[in-house]
Amino acid sequence: MSESRLIVPARYDRIKQICTFVVEAAEIAKLDESAVFHCQIAVDEACTNIIEHGYEGEDKGQIEVVCQTDSGALKIELRDQARPFDASTLPEPKLNLAIDETAVGGLGVYFMKKMMDEVSFSHRDGTNSLVMVKRHS
Amino acid sequence: MDISTQEVKRVSVMTVKGRVDSATAPDLENALKQLVETEKTQIVLDLKDVEYMSSAGLRAMVSTLKAVKRINGDLRLCSPSPRVAEVLRLAGLTSIFNIYPNQSDAVGSF
Numbered sequence: 001m002s003e004s005r006l007i008v009p010a011r012y013d014r015i016k017q018i019c020t021f022v023v024e025a026a027e028i029a030k031l032d033e034s035a036v037f038h039c040q041i042a043v044d045e046a047c048t049n050i051i052e053h054g055y056e057g058e059d060k061g062q063i064e065v066v067c068q069t070d071s072g073a074l075k076i077e078l079r080d081q082a083r084p085f086d087a088s089t090l091p092e093p094k095l096n097l098a099i100d101e102t103a104v105g106g107l108g109v110y111f112m113k114k115m116m117d118e119v120s121f122s123h124r125d126g127t128n129s130l131v132m133v134k135r136h137s
Numbered sequence: 138m139d140i141s142t143q144e145v146k147r148v149s150v151m152t153v154k155g156r157v158d159s160a161t162a163p164d165l166e167n168a169l170k171q172l173v174e175t176e177k178t179q180i181v182l183d184l185k186d187v188e189y190m191s192s193a194g195l196r197a198m199v200s201t202l203k204a205v206k207r208i209n210g211d212l213r214l215c216s217p218s219p220r221v222a223e224v225l226r227l228a229g230l231t232s233i234f235n236i237y238p239n240q241s242d243a244v245g246s247f
Contacts, residue, residue, distance in 0.1 A: 012158075012159040013160045015158055015159055015160060016156065016158065018224050019158075028188075037189075037220050037223075040189065041191055041224070044158055044159070044191045045191060045192060047159075048158075048159040048191070048192075048193060051159070052159075065165070093229075095228065095229025096229040096232050096233075097144055097229075097233075098233075099199075099202055099203060099233050100203070100206075102195050102199055102203075102230075102233060104200045104203070105196050107192040107195065107196075107228055108192055111191075111224075111227065113194055114227055127241065
C-alpha cells in the first residue's frame with residue numbers, strides 16, 4: 001500500500017492541483033481512464049462544497065488530501081475544519097425536468113455518489129472527513 | 138480556459154477550450170451573460186476542446202439557458218467530448234439542451 005498527502009489553502013484555484021494529485025494516485029492504483037475521470041470529478045465537487053458551503057468562502061482554512069492505493073483500489077480522504085456537513089440531509093436532485101423547473105446547482109454530492117464506489121462523511125474533534133473509494137471496474 | 142466568440146449567420150458561436158471547473162466557470166458564465174445582455178440570444182456553445190467540466194460549468198450553462206429562454210432565445214451545444222457528454226447525461230441535461238455533433242449543424246439549427 002502506498003500513501004500520499006497534500007495540504008492546500010481552500011481556494012477554487014487550488015482544485016486543479018488537488019485533481020492532478022489525485023490523478024497521479026489513481027494512475028498508481030492502475031485505474032482505467034474512465035475511473036480516473038470519475039475520481040477527478042468527485043474530488044472537484046467535494047472541494048467545491050467544502051469551500052462554498054463549509055468554509056463559506058475562499059481562504060478560510062485548508063483542505064488536506066490523503067490518497068491510499070491498495071490492491072486495485074484508490075481511497076481518497078478529504079479533511080477540513082469547516083462547519084460540519086451532513087450529506088444525508090440533502091435531497092436527491094430532480095433530473096430531466098423542463099428548463100423552468102431545473103435547479104441551478106445541487107449536483108455535487110449526487111455526482112460524488114454516482115461516480116465513486118463508496119462515499120462516507122464523518123465529523124470528529126472539529127475535523128470533517130470525507131472518504132471516497134474507487135475500485136477497478 | 139480560453140473563450141472566443143464569433144458571429145456566424147446571426148448566431149453567436151462561443152468556443153471554449155480547456156478546463157471548466159469552479160475556478161473558471163464564473164468566467165464562462167460572465168462571457169455568456171455579456172452575450173445575453175447585448176441581445177445575442179441565439180447562442181451555440183462549442184465544447185469540442187473542453188477537456189473537463191464539473192457541475193460548476195453545468196451551472197453556468199443552465200443559468201444562461203434559463204435567461205435566454207425567457208427572451209425567446211436558445212443556448213445550443215455542440216461537439217461535447219465523451220467525458221463532457223457523460224457529465225451532461227448524468228446531470229439529466231441531455232433532454233434540456235439541444236446538442237449537435239458539430240458546429241455547422243448547431244448554427245444551421247437556428
